[in-house]
Amino acid sequence: MQSKYEIIRDIILRNVPDAGNYPCSIKGVRLVRRDKSTDFAKCFYNPTCILVLQGKKHILYGNNHLVYSKGQCVISCMDIPVSSRVVEASPYEPFVVLILELDFNLISQLIMESKLSHAVDDNEKCLAVMDTDEALLDAFYRLACLIEKPYDEFLSSIIIKEIYYRLITGPLGSQLQLISMKGTYANQIVQAIGYLKENFKEKLNIEDVAKQVNMAPSTFYRNFRRVTQVSPLQYQKQLRLYEAQRLMLSGAYNAESAAYVVGYASVIQFSREYKKMFGNPPKTDIKILITGCQ
Structure with missing residues (x-):
């Protein structure tokens, strides 16, 4: 059976x-x-x-x-x-x-x-x-x-x-x-993540995000890193890079246009950070993901 x-x-x-x-x-x-x-x-x-x-x-x-x-x-x-x-x-x-x-x-x-x-x-x-x-x-x-x-x-x-x-x-x-409990540090970090996801294209200001969830900046930074295991800046960077990858996979954007859409002012910086995160430059990575060939 x-x-x-x-x-x-x-x-x-x-x-x-x-x-x-x-x-x-x-x-x-x-x-x-x-x-x-x-x-x-x-x-x-x-x-x-x-x-x-x-x-x-x-x-x-x-x-x-x-x-x-x-x-x-x-x-x-x-x-x-x-x-x-x-x-x-x-x-x-x-x-x-x-x-x-x-x-x-x-x-x-x-x-x-x-x-x-x-x-x-x-x-x-x-x-x-x-x-x-x-x-x-x-x-x-x-x-x-x-x-x-x-x-x-x-x-x-x-x-x-x-x-x-x-x-x-x-x-x-x-x-x-x-x-799920309102007022706990974990619930406040969930709210902060929601704010970062909605505003990931904007320049990160720790004080502004901390204010959104009623935390002191130092307390917010410490609790955010404890929960997510990365800093707020690293988290925002990953959000940007994943969105850029999604845009390029759609076929409507190349590396340059995707970089600007997600908030990068420099395509060189975008390509460098993309390669560091995904292991390949944007163009190569998208080709691998589309074809499934290494």
Whole structure:
């Protein structure tokens, strides 16, 4: 008899015949398949819960090394810059995950309705790995079974709400509570990230961002680096470079025009920082990403 992990994996593989990152019929759910191991690449982990069905992946989050594989979940509580690589994957046994986006408005509502204790721990990580227990796996199993059925928003929303509840009452629940609580340093950093994402083209002023979240500049800088593992300036730089990469991949922009659109005054500086982050000059990197050839 197949395990629930294997059933969910097979549902994903039937709907994702090739390697890639795909949406599905359920709002907020993405399906990912990788057919080979990869080198480390920089990326952002958005607020998500990632259920691993097969394979293994390695994340570098500041000085933290996280490895996750079948039977585990990854919780990312905010937009976190990391480096990651697929460790175990092949065409015969691909790396397969189901990704559920986290809605913190709904999570906050659940915390209030369930009257959970609000234990705040400054040492909590905003990116962490946990083992998946049977109750959480069962909820994901029921959600995955809806992928191949006619879209039912009502039923999927109920199951997603159950998953959120099991997450906030599980081993990593304190992280989710910390992010959702107004007035905590983590919630303030989430607000600051939102501000940076909206204004990443503008010259960074630490005092202005700190003021937006009601923090002293020195306190804001210290807490931002503790949560994201990078400085606000480094974070903004990565936002700019990822947006430039997206623009160039669209085919509507070259390196020069993309650089100016995302806020760089110098194309030379843009190319230098792009190569430092992605490992290749912009033109070469985009060619590799489009053709898939190294």
